[in-house]
Amino acid sequence: MAYSEKVIEHYENPRNVGTLDKNDHGVGTGLVGAPACGDVMRLQIKVGDDGIIQDAKFKTFGCGSAIASSSLATEWLKGKTVDQAETIKNSMIAEELHLPPVKIHCSVLAEDAIKSAIADFRAKQAARAKVEETDAAPVKQAAE
Amino acid sequence: MKGKENVALRLPIYMDYHATTPVDPRVVETMLPYFNEKFGNAASRSHSFGWTAEEAVGIARERVASFIGARNPKEIVFTSGATESDNLALKGVAEFYKDKGNHIITTVIEHKAVLDTCKRLEKEGCEVTYLNVDAQGRVSPDDVRNAITDKTILVSVMLANNEVGTVQPIAEIGKITREKGVLFHTDAVQGLGKVPFDVESMNVDLVSITAHKMYGPKGVGALYVRRSKPRVRLTAQMDGGGHEFGMRSGTLNVPGIVGFGRAAEIMKNEGVDESKKILALRERLRAGLWKNLDSIQLNGSLESRLPGNLNVSFAFVEGEALLMAIKEVAVSSGSACTSASLEPSYVLHAMGIGDDLAHSSIRFGLGRFTTEEEVDFVTELVTAKVIKLRDMSPLYEMFKEGIDLNSVQWAAH
Numbered sequence: 001m002a003y004s005e006k007v008i009e010h011y012e013n014p015r016n017v018g019t020l021d022k023n024d025h026g027v028g029t030g031l032v033g034a035p036a037c038g039d040v041m042r043l044q045i046k047v048g049d050d051g052i053i054q055d056a057k058f059k060t061f062g063c064g065s066a067i068a069s070s071s072l073a074t075e076w077l078k079g080k081t082v083d084q085a086e087t088i089k090n091s092m093i094a095e096e097l098h099l100p101p102v103k104i105h106c107s108v109l110a111e112d113a114i115k116s117a118i119a120d121f122r123a124k125q126a127a128r129a130k131v132e133e134t135d136a137a138p139v140k141q142a143a144e
Numbered sequence: 145m146k147g148k149e150n151v152a153l154r155l156p157i158y159m160d161y162h163a164t165t166p167v168d169p170r171v172v173e174t175m176l177p178y179f180n181e182k183f184g185n186a187a188s189r190s191h192s193f194g195w196t197a198e199e200a201v202g203i204a205r206e207r208v209a210s211f212i213g214a215r216n217p218k219e220i221v222f223t224s225g226a227t228e229s230d231n232l233a234l235k236g237v238a239e240f241y242k243d244k245g246n247h248i249i250t251t252v253i254e255h256k257a258v259l260d261t262c263k264r265l266e267k268e269g270c271e272v273t274y275l276n277v278d279a280q281g282r283v284s285p286d287d288v289r290n291a292i293t294d295k296t297i298l299v300s301v302m303l304a305n306n307e308v309g310t311v312q313p314i315a316e317i318g319k320i321t322r323e324k325g326v327l328f329h330t331d332a333v334q335g336l337g338k339v340p341f342d343v344e345s346m347n348v349d350l351v352s353i354t355a356h357k358m359y360g361p362k363g364v365g366a367l368y369v370r371r372s373k374p375r376v377r378l379t380a381q382m383d384g385g386g387h388e389f390g391m392r393s394g395t396l397n398v399p400g401i402v403g404f405g406r407a408a409e410i411m412k413n414e415g416v417d418e419s420k421k422i423l424a425l426r427e428r429l430r431a432g433l434w435k436n437l438d439s440i441q442l443n444g445s446l447e448s449r450l451p452g453n454l455n456v457s458f459a460f461v462e463g464e465a466l467l468m469a470i471k472e473v474a475v476s477s478g479s480a481c482t483s484a485s486l487e488p489s490y491v492l493h494a495m496g497i498g499d500d501l502a503h504s505s506i507r508f509g510l511g512r513f514t515t516e517e518e519v520d521f522v523t524e525l526v527t528a529k530v531i532k533l534r535d536m537s538p539l540y541e542m543f544k545e546g547i548d549l550n551s552v553q554w555a556a557h
Contacts, residue, residue, distance in 0.1 A: 008468075014536060019541065031538065032555055033554070033555070034554030034555060035499075035503070036498065036499035036500050036503075038462055038488070038499070039462065040538055040539055040554070041538070042538035059538040059541060060537070060538065061461070061462055061538060063462055063464035063465050063468075064464065064465050066462075066465075067465060067536065
């Protein structure tokens with residue numbers, strides 16, 4: 001199979017390979033795919049208090065196109081707000097990397113990974129807000 | 145590596161000898177006059193051009209026959225290659241013997257040329273039993289025996305598997321088929337010249353052979369069709385001028401056949417020594433990889449294995465990504481991503497190897513022109529790239545953290 005230059009470039013020089021602390025409250029982690037299907041992507045975002053994605057990291061088990069798709073995704077995520085990040089579509093990744101039809105699923109997986117990381121981040125924020133609420137409640141009671 | 149700096153290593157390195165082999169220069173030399181100087185049609189009976197070609201084909205026929213232990217050169221039917229030979233053997237027998245029976249026995253790890261031919265025959269009323277293999281990829285002769293019914297006309301089991309190199313117990317199966325009076329076909333392309341093979345002592349009745357897997361040209365092969373004890377009959381699948389004893393019409397590919405004959409002769413003379421040399425190189429590769437890397441698995445049997453085959457799963461690394469990383473080396477992978485079907489290897493699947501490890505498998509195929517320098521280069525390159533890809537693999541990180549990957553709820557897609 002012939003790969004596009006962009007796929008090869010990302011594959012040979014992958015951006016943002018690594019791991020963020022998944023227990024950090026500002027970090028959202030998405031783990032998608034399955035080993036039996038031949039690709040697993042883990043994509044992580046670290047969101048600042050201003051709601052902007054400060055950092056993004058990935059690790060991918062998969063073919064060159066899957067690695068390139070996740071590498072590109074992390075590049076695009078940085079500096080975006082979470083809402084902006086949510087608008088990244090698989091078609092944009094496929095187009096940027098010139099993925100052939102048989103490799104479209106790699107870009108779909110990257111979109112899934114972004115969505116999953118955002119969902120994890122939001123769930124953490126919601127859980128935290130809840131904890132703050134319950135923490136705050138006795139204080140409120142005390143004040144009464 | 146000291147002292148080896150001067151050895152010129154030519155890139156890319158070819159380690160895919162199961163797919164095809166380069167034509168031996170000695171074979172090319174033998175073929176050349178038959179393109180323009182001695183270009184006659186072997187079927188032309190009225191002039192010397194035809195006689196010369198016919199004589200050359202006759203010599204090649206004798207060489208191929210002698211190579212597989214056939215007593216009579218007329219038992220060699222030249223074809224376009226092993227796919228055609230497999231088709232002719234299975235369809236030809238099924239059609240000719242349809243009044244005797246309609247049952248064929250084969251294995252789940254055969255080449256597609258056999259499996260898809262069986263699928264076609266099933267549509268046409270044949271019944272086919274597909275025998276399973278064990279974890280090493282070996283067929284049990286007892287399973288063959290137990291599958292034979294009074295309707296069985298043919299058993300087809302490959303000599304050696306093209307993916308994992310497992311060598312099948314052909315002699316034992318041949319004993320059973322002979323005893324039961326059932327014809328026995330073997331697709332021998334991967335094993336000929338590499339492991340012992342002889343149609344007489346192994347009681348084989350039909351053998352598919354191709355030239356391009358044994359340093360001959362592409363587009364030429366043969367089907368051995370036994371002529372006595374028992375005499376095997378076939379219905380021709382290609383109609384025309386009645387060439388090849390009426391079993392395969394079509395003007396003979398004289399240069400190809402001449403090259404095939406020469407390749408068979410060389411293999412007959414040198415195959416045993418060559419295989420020892422190739423086995424030593426294969427073992428050097430295996431030892432190197434196993435010394436350098438953890439979590440790697442040999443697929444197939446170590447004992448009953450083609451000398452030039454090494455099929456390895458590098459866990460936590462996807463096969464196609466690894467191929468891309470070692471682009472200076474020509475190998476192949478059982479990963480779905482490298483096949484048109486997007487399904488991982490059916491051979492590894494049949495051996496009970498999980499899809500995850502099938503996706504991580506690489507087949508190294510060593511052959512006549514493989515050198516020690518190449519093996520050492522490949523060992524180092526593969527090691528470095530597997531380490532690099534594992535650093536990028538979430539699975540390897542999870543494995544190192546002690547997470548059981550089988551316990552994870554994966555979202556299949």
